[in-house]
Amino acid sequence: MKYDYLIVGTGLFGAVFAHEMAGAGKKCLCIDKRGHIGGNVYTQQQEGIWVHKYGAHIFHTSDKRVWEYVNRFAEFNQYVNQPVAVYGEELYNLPFNMNTFSRMWGIKTPAQARAIIEKQRAQAGTGEPENLEEQALRLVGRDVYEKLVKGYTEKQWGRDCRELPAFIIRRLPVRFTYDNNYFTDRYQGIPIGGYTQIVEKLLDRQGILVKLGVGYREFLAENRLREEPDTFDKVLYTGMIDEYFDYRLGELQYRSLRFEEEFLEDCDNYQGNAVVNYTKREVPYTRIIEHKHFEFGTQPCTVITREYPAAWQRGDEPYYPVNDEQNNRLYEQYAKLAEGEKGVLFGGRLGAYRYYDMDKVIAEALSLAEKEQG
Numbered sequence: 001m002k003y004d005y006l007i008v009g010t011g012l013f014g015a016v017f018a019h020e021m022a023g024a025g026k027k028c029l030c031i032d033k034r035g036h037i038g039g040n041v042y043t044q045q046q047e048g049i050w051v052h053k054y055g056a057h058i059f060h061t062s063d064k065r066v067w068e069y070v071n072r073f074a075e076f077n078q079y080v081n082q083p084v085a086v087y088g089e090e091l092y093n094l095p096f097n098m099n100t101f102s103r104m105w106g107i108k109t110p111a112q113a114r115a116i117i118e119k120q121r122a123q124a125g126t127g128e129p130e131n132l133e134e135q136a137l138r139l140v141g142r143d144v145y146e147k148l149v150k151g152y153t154e155k156q157w158g159r160d161c162r163e164l165p166a167f168i169i170r171r172l173p174v175r176f177t178y179d180n181n182y183f184t185d186r187y188q189g190i191p192i193g194g195y196t197q198i199v200e201k202l203l204d205r206q207g208i209l210v211k212l213g214v215g216y217r218e219f220l221a222e223n224r225l226r227e228e229p230d231t232f233d234k235v236l237y238t239g240m241i242d243e244y245f246d247y248r249l250g251e252l253q254y255r256s257l258r259f260e261e262e263f264l265e266d267c268d269n270y271q272g273n274a275v276v277n278y279t280k281r282e283v284p285y286t287r288i289i290e291h292k293h294f295e296f297g298t299q300p301c302t303v304i305t306r307e308y309p310a311a312w313q314r315g316d317e318p319y320y321p322v323n324d325e326q327n328n329r330l331y332e333q334y335a336k337l338a339e340g341e342k343g344v345l346f347g348g349r350l351g352a353y354r355y356y357d358m359d360k361v362i363a364e365a366l367s368l369a370e371k372e373q374g
Helices: 012-023 064-070 098-105 110-124 132-157 196-203 216-225 291-295 325-339 358-373
Strands: 002-008 028-032 043-046 049-052 059-061 084-087 090-093 187-189 208-212 231-237 254-264 275-278 287-290 302-311 344-346
Touching: 002 012, 012 028, 012 196, 012 208, 012 358, 049 291, 049 302, 059 064, 059 358, 064 358, 084 132, 090 098, 090 132, 098 110, 098 132, 110 132, 132 302, 287 291, 291 302
Parallel strands: 002 028, 002 231, 028 208, 084 275, 231 344
Antiparallel strands: 043 049, 059 187, 084 090, 254 302, 275 287, 287 302
16 A cells, blocks of 8 residues: 555544544554554543543643644543642642642631742742752742652652752742632543543544554564555654664653552542542652542442652653753754654654643644645
8 A cells, every 4th residue: 555644653643643634635554552542542441430541631721723623523521630639648739729728837818828938938048949949949938849849759750859950840830719720721621431532533534544553663674574565655753753763862861650550349439539649759659540530430439540650761651751951952963863854754742852731732733734734
C-alpha cells in the first residue's frame, strides 16, 4: 500500500492528526508499540468502572474550539477536579485556598490568611531564590511549603528541593476564596464512558489503518523485508525525539511513573474522592486515584491506583520531560536535527520534549494538520 502519512503513536496527537488528514483525503497508516490505541489517555472498563490506566486525566480548557472538537466524539460530564491532600493525619483541600488555610491555622477570613502568608514570606527573605525550596518559601511561606509542597515535589523529582532549580515552580496558585475547583478553565469534565472511545472515533475514518504492538524501528525493519513494502510520503513521529536519533547527542532526561492497581470487591467507596495526594516524603506514592468518582459511580465495588514516581531508564515509559536548562539546550540541538529530516514531522509531548495538557495536545495537532493541508 502507498500511504501519505505513517503516524507513529496513537495518542491524542497522532489520532487527531490522522483524523484531520484522512478527512482531507489522505491515506494514513498508524502504528503503536503498545497493544492498544490511545496512548496515556487509554481507559479500560473494569466491573463497570472506567479505569484511567496511566494516571488521572481530567479534561480542562479555555479554548472553545478544542472543547467543541472533543465534544464531537464523546459526551462530557460535569466533573470538577477537587483533589485533597493528606499530610500525616491532617487533610487539606487543594488548590491552596481558604479551606486549606482555615484547616491549617484555624482562621476564617482572607485578611487573616494574607497576614500569615505575608509574614512567612518576609521571614523567607527577599533575595533571588537559588533553589526550589527558597522559591516556594517566597511564594507561599513555610507552613504550606512544609506540609503540601516539599515532600510531594521531592517524590515527583527524586531529589531534595534544595537540589532542584527554582524555575520548576514559577508560581503556586493561592486563592483567598472558599473554592476547591483546582482548574480555572471555563470548560472541564470527564468523557462519559472513558477516553478510549474518543480515540476510537478519531481513527474510525476511511483512509486510516491501525497496526498495534509494533514500534517504529521494528516496523521499518519488517517493512523492508517484505516483497512489496508499504510506502509513505511523510512520517509523523510522536515518540521521544532523542530516541528517534538513536541518542546521538546524548539522552534527554525524563521522569517515569509506576502504577499499582487494586480491585476492592467489598468496598464501594475507598476514599470519597477521585484524587487524594500524599504529601509526606515517607509515603512512597504521590497519590491514590479512585476511578469511579470521575463518573460519580455507584457500583458496589471500587478500583484504586497508587501512583509511584520513578527514575527513567531506557525501556521505561517517559511521562515527564525534565525541562531544566541543560535538557532544554540539548533538546534545541535535537530540534535542529529534526528540521533537517526531510519528510519527518515531530509532535506531541515526547516529540516536542514538553509537558502538554490534553487540550494543548489537540490544539497543536489541529494546527499541524492545517499547516500540512496548506
